[in-house]
Amino acid sequence: MTTLLEFRQVSKQYGKDPRALTDIEFQVHEGEFVSIIGPSGAGKSTLLRCINRMIDASSGEIIFNGTNILKFNKRELKHLRTQMGMVFQHYNLVDRLTVIDNVLHGRLGYKSTLQGVLGLYTSEEKHQAFDTLKRLGLEDQVFKRCDQLSGGQKQRVGIARALVQNPRILLCDEPIASLDPNASRVIMEHLRHISTTMGITVIVNLHQVDVALKYSDRILGVNKGSIVYDGPPQGIQDPAQLSAIYGSAWNQLQEELESKREREVVHV
Numbered sequence: 264m265t266t267l268l269e270f271r272q273v274s275k276q277y278g279k280d281p282r283a284l285t286d287i288e289f290q291v292h293e294g295e296f297v298s299i300i301g302p303s304g305a306g307k308s309t310l311l312r313c314i315n316r317m318i319d320a321s322s323g324e325i326i327f328n329g330t331n332i333l334k335f336n337k338r339e340l341k342h343l344r345t346q347m348g349m350v351f352q353h354y355n356l357v358d359r360l361t362v363i364d365n366v367l368h369g370r371l372g373y374k375s376t377l378q379g380v381l382g383l384y385t386s387e388e389k390h391q392a393f394d395t396l397k398r399l400g401l402e403d404q405v406f407k408r409c410d411q412l413s414g415g416q417k418q419r420v421g422i423a424r425a426l427v428q429n430p431r432i433l434l435c436d437e438p439i440a441s442l443d444p445n446a447s448r449v450i451m452e453h454l455r456h457i458s459t460t461m462g463i464t465v466i467v468n469l470h471q472v473d474v475a476l477k478y479s480d481r482i483l484g485v486n487k488g489s490i491v492y493d494g495p496p497q498g499i500q501d502p503a504q505l506s507a508i509y510g511s512a513w514n515q516l517q518e519e520l521e522s523k524r525e526r527e528v529v530h531v
């Protein structure tokens with residue numbers, strides 16, 4: 264298995280606050296599906312956003328495809344970001360634009376400023392955008408404005424936008440936190456399918472433990488800025504492991520898991 268991403272002693276401190284991440288170390292292989300779980304404020308978003316340098320780590324090394332990306336200049340960073348698609352909790356779409364226009368925005372990293380401003384996309388890019396929307400079941404929505412879509416459809420547009428970048432990795436920050444259980448299942452199945460059939464590495468931040476267990480090859484459990492679990496989903500079914508990850512939030516999680524066993528998705 265080829266290592267695509269490696270964190271070496273990565274720490275992040277916001278100003279004079281206590282460190283949000285402390286000496287984070289892990290590796291992710293090409294094509295792996297990894298979920299990051301942990302209580303609120305544990306550092307999940309900070310960790311995910313350090314990968315594409317939306318947030319700059321304070322120290323350590325982040326090795327992507329063999330190179331330390333913390334040393335990248337502006338031009339190298341622009342190229343790096345074409346290889347990393349990002350999917351957001353609140354979709355980050357331009358609501359007044361059509362679905363296809365939003366998806367084509369995924370190609371902007373490959374364009375000059377002028378080409379981007381003028382919306383100069385090739386017919387190949389337009390075909391790719393359409394095919395990707397079809398793959399995500401949105402072929403009937405291509406020319407709709409995004410503000411006319413449901414949350415689940417908007418998130419699929421967000422995924423399509425990330426995919427037309429031809430990324431090597433998809434970073435998904437709470438992709439189902441704003442969705443109902445049914446739409447959440449559709450999104451997670453698409454992400455899993457993308458990883459399995461396209462070989463794209465997927466890293467997902469999740470609040471839903473049961474969803475993480477169901478879809479992931481591997482789980483990273485984060486608590487107070489440190490990785491306290493790195494292993495397969497099976498290992499995390501041990502209550503001691505969940506307690507180590509969730510700390511004082513564990514009791515609340517346990518109660519929710521028990522009382523809402525019938526529900527499809529459990530929010531921590």
Ligand SMILES: Nc1ncnc2c1ncn2[C@@H]1O[C@H](COP(=O)(O)OP(=O)(O)OP(=O)(O)O)[C@@H](O)[C@H]1O
Pocket residue numbers: 277280283301302303304305306307308309310
């Ligand atoms: N821009 C910022 N400035 C200062 N502190 C921040 C900033 N962003 C995050 N933090 C702090 O860093 C820590 C980790 O936050 P982060 O958002 O990464 O956690 P999280 O696990 O994603 O939380 P949640 O699940 O609630 O989204 C928290 O203590 C948070 O208050």
